[in-house]
Amino acid sequence: MQGIVTAPPAPATQRRCPTEKRDMSSDEFEFAQELDTLEPPVNRQDDAWKVLLVDDDPDIHSVTRLALAGLEHSGRLLELHSAESAEQATELLRHTVYAVALVDVVMESDEAGLDLVRFIRDTLGEHRTRLIVRTGQPGLAPAWDTVRDYDINGYEEKSFQTATRLKTAVLTALRSFEQICALERANQRIAAHTAGLRDILDALSDMARNHDLPAAEQRMLSELSRLVVGGQSSVMVEGGSAVVVDGGDQPEQLDVIAASGEFDLANRLGVTALPRSALELISKCLRERRDWRDSQYYCTYSESATGLPRAFLVNVMAAEHDVDRQLIQLFCRNASLARDAIALNVDLERSQEDIVLLISEAIEARSMETGNHVRRVGAYAQTLARQLGIPEEEAKVLKMAAPLHDLGKIAIADSILKKPGKLSDEERREMERHPEIGAAILSGYERPVLQAAKLISLQHQEKWDGTGYPYGLSGDDIHIFAQITAVADVFDAISCARCYKPAWSLDRCFVFLKEQSGRHFSPRVVDAFFEAQDDILAIKNALRDP
Missing domain, CATH: 3.30.450.40 (GAF domain)
Structure with a gap:
């Protein structure tokens, strides 16, 4: 016998019910009398079709192996596994996917084979395996009722099954199993393509976003x-x-x-x-x-x-x-x-950032501040936003918007803006109008950067304890962008020299920030400042004043 790979039959736990008769004429399986001396050769190949034979009659196992000898499909041999009870088949099926299973009906019980069909389809959820039910007692499992009520792919009465009929049924089942597997692989490939396309689109979105x-x-x-x-x-x-x-x-x-x-x-x-x-x-x-x-x-x-x-x-x-x-x-x-x-968009955003910095530096120049002040404030603000867990896109918007915090000073008279001494009450009231003036200038624009700049301009002089201006907001009624900008702006103002004052030492700056936590500044933002202190100082060093 060539072309068949076999697995040894499992030991039987229960013999066939003595009332079940075998009716197999010699011309149908004329070689049955030689089965006791025949042992099919073992030729285990990884790509062989695995076929499971479930029957409690050892003779059926032998005659089936002999009938299927030499059968190949798509250049692949058969590997026949045997189980002499539904219970043994259950254990094999838990670990192996079979292309075809030939299942007897009456074994441990009158419906053992049919219960096994339910186990395969419902419990294991295995719908690829082609199931061919064979019975010597069709009265216990009528053909129409069995095909109608059970998810099987073939029904054979042993009394009518010839070697040719068996090979035909198995070959047809193998073709069906092969086509199901090919369809499953195609569906998996489609799913992989769909997922891959989604990932590529996500990458394009990331490119646009970052x-x-x-x-x-x-x-x-x-x-x-x-x-x-x-x-x-x-x-x-x-x-x-x-x-x-x-x-x-x-x-x-x-x-x-x-x-x-x-x-x-x-x-x-x-x-x-x-x-x-x-x-x-x-x-x-x-x-x-x-x-x-x-x-x-x-x-x-x-x-x-x-x-x-x-x-x-x-x-x-x-x-x-x-x-x-x-x-x-x-x-x-x-x-x-x-x-x-995206490259064009990057150029446009860089141009927008350059314009924002140009305007901010012009305003700071009128206030006798240095040009790098607004650059540092923007970089500090972005660093603090990241430390606070604000999304990167929003942190980038804040970096560009924070330099415009003093835009309203453009409408303040030089006599007030550049006055070296203390402001009078009237001058102070005029100076305290600059947040609202800046917000008014920035009103009516839909760009995220300008909308953020409007918020910052309006609220950056508010204080955590409610003693700031123009509205006396307190706590988290102050937008987080304004809370961050307030810390960034004040730290840069006190840590850098101006024409009217020397720079404070870093230790003095740090003490001041801690003292003002919960008063002038948000405690959460002050904590973030010290958590990101190394990055803050690196920015300060990189953007030193000329």
Whole structure:
């Protein structure tokens, strides 16, 4: 007997009920009389189809092995496992997924086989295994009732089953199992593609939100690599590596945007770290402005909004299927568009920040403050926001908005603003109008930075204990941005020299902040200041006055 792999039968715990008759004529299984001397060869292969035979009659196991000898499907042998009771089958089924199970009905009980069917379908939740019920007592399990009431895939009466009929039923069941598994793999692949596309979109969102183009593109590359190898969690761990290249027609003009896997070194060393064959295919792709592939790599071509050529190179195995190549091309097109749009947005935001700083420095110059004062206040404010757990996007908005805290001073007369001595009551009242003036100037604008600046301008002179101005707000009625800016502004004012006063020592500044915690300043913000003290002092050192 060739072409069948067998597992030894499990010992029987209970024999067949003596009332069950076997009716098997010799022309149907004419070799049955030789079974006692036949032992099928064992040929265990990892990819063999696993078939489970459940029957309490040892002769049925033997005749079934003989009937299925030589049967193959898709170049794979059968591996037949035996159980002589439903209880034994239950244990086997807990640890192994079978392609086909041939199940007798009457074993430990009249419905033992049918109970086993329920166990497989309902308890194990295994719906891939093809179940063929065989019985020598159809009166106990009528064909129509059994097929109607149980999730089975075949029904055979032993008295009518020939070797050909058995092989036909098993082969049909194997084909069905194979198709179910293929459909399951396809669904898993679709799910992996869906998840991967979602991750790529998340990466694009991160790129837009954080403006960290290299980090975002590296993440997108990682997600794409994971996607095209079927959902692996690491970058092309089995499929190879990937690289995105931007530049002109010559290798020396190429700029590596992101790389992974065996190409990771190119993130630091550029295209010189790429294998020669990879670099040649990239150059060919860019030169001829179309996709290329060879025995090792697949390279796809795209362009930025300004027409700058771009190439994406990946191991050829990762681009084996049409859907993978389409995903790669979709990624390249959208990544290029997103990168260009975000780069433009970054330029606009930097321009906005420059304008804010320019206006703030002009105001501070009128107040005889130094230009770096507003830069330090913005950086301090961002650091304190991060320390307090404020989302990074809001912390960046605060960094840009805080320098405008004194915008209202633009409307205060120089005679008051630059007066070296103490202000009169009338002059003090005029000076205390600057928060409301600043808020009025900033009203009517929808940009988040300007809305934040309006809040800060209006409330940065409020105090935690309610003794500030213009409205005498207290506690958390004062917006957190204004609470933070107040600490940042006062610390910078007392720790830096002015034309009318020397700088305080850091120790004196720290003592003052602690004394004013719960009075002038929010205790939570003061605590954050000291928790981030090293970062604060690093900013102070980096943005020293000229």
